[in-house]
Amino acid sequence: MKLIVEKNYDELSKRAAELLAEDIRKKPEIILGLATGSTPVGTYKELIKLYDSGKLDFSKVKTFNLDEYIGLDGEHQNSYRYFMNDVLFDHINIDKENTYVPNGKVKNPEDYCKEYDKLIEDAGGIDVQILGIGTNGHIAFNEPADELSAGTSIVNLTQSTINDNSRFFDSMDEVPKTAITMGIGSILKAKKIILLASGKNKAPIMKKLLEGDMISTQLPASFLLLHSDVTVIVDEDAYKG
Ligand SMILES: O=P(O)(O)OC[C@H]1O[C@](O)(CO)[C@@H](O)[C@@H]1O
Numbered sequence: 001m002k003l004i005v006e007k008n009y010d011e012l013s014k015r016a017a018e019l020l021a022e023d024i025r026k027k028p029e030i031i032l033g034l035a036t037g038s039t040p041v042g043t044y045k046e047l048i049k050l051y052d053s054g055k056l057d058f059s060k061v062k063t064f065n066l067d068e069y070i071g072l073d074g075e076h077q078n079s080y081r082y083f084m085n086d087v088l089f090d091h092i093n094i095d096k097e098n099t100y101v102p103n104g105k106v107k108n109p110e111d112y113c114k115e116y117d118k119l120i121e122d123a124g125g126i127d128v129q130i131l132g133i134g135t136n137g138h139i140a141f142n143e144p145a146d147e148l149s150a151g152t153s154i155v156n157l158t159q160s161t162i163n164d165n166s167r168f169f170d171s172m173d174e175v176p177k178t179a180i181t182m183g184i185g186s187i188l189k190a191k192k193i194i195l196l197a198s199g200k201n202k203a204p205i206m207k208k209l210l211e212g213d214m215i216s217t218q219l220p221a222s223f224l225l226l227h228s229d230v231t232v233i234v235d236e237d238a239y240k241g
Helices: 009-026 041-052 080-087 109-123 159-168 184-188 200-211 220-226 236-240
Strands: 002-006 031-034 062-065 067-069 128-131 153-156 178-181 192-197 230-235
Touching (some): 002 009, 002 236, 009 128, 009 192, 041 080, 062 080, 062 109, 109 153, 184 220, 192 220, 200 236
Parallel strands (some): 002 230, 031 128
Antiparallel strands (some): 067 178
């Protein structure tokens, strides 16, 4: 894993956006894997700035998002489709038809999971995958467990993730307890991966991950150690605590 330590969140966001912009310019029809959560929001803001100043074109870009809550449709303010439209897609010249976020309201979730992986494969596979990391080491919604799913699947969220995410909902009861998520195998198929971590609350898990001496289903992000092209960008808070 290549490690980049930036001074603060703004610098981290700029650096991540620069790396992505370089790749988009090199391959305008790039397939991006996108993440939700608060960490990549700054990166998306920087990408919008580059678009606004005429330095970036998204017209041929295709995107696949990692996950979605089960039970929320795209109109729901806490759905990840709504979030992605709000923080990125509505502000750039991407064709919405080319943006995929798992459908949390689908009738046959099991079949749908297989279809989602196939969609990515048929599109040519993800060129660059952006990831955040949960305080418990999850990537996408692959939570620490005895077993992890290789492909896209339906998962139960852990209490720690439900707690972390409750800040976006009016009450704890409203926080979805299940989600659809790309699997560890689907993520590792990306040609290149950029993991972002910001803030002191991420320091303990980043320390564990960066020690790099253990792969465990109890630390889902540790599977990234098996990938040959992972760049980790952290700010000093997430690095030093
Ligand atoms: O960036 P945040 O808000 O800390 O979230 C971290 C992780 O949690 C999730 O939002 C899911 O809970 C992931 O998508 C993300 O990688």
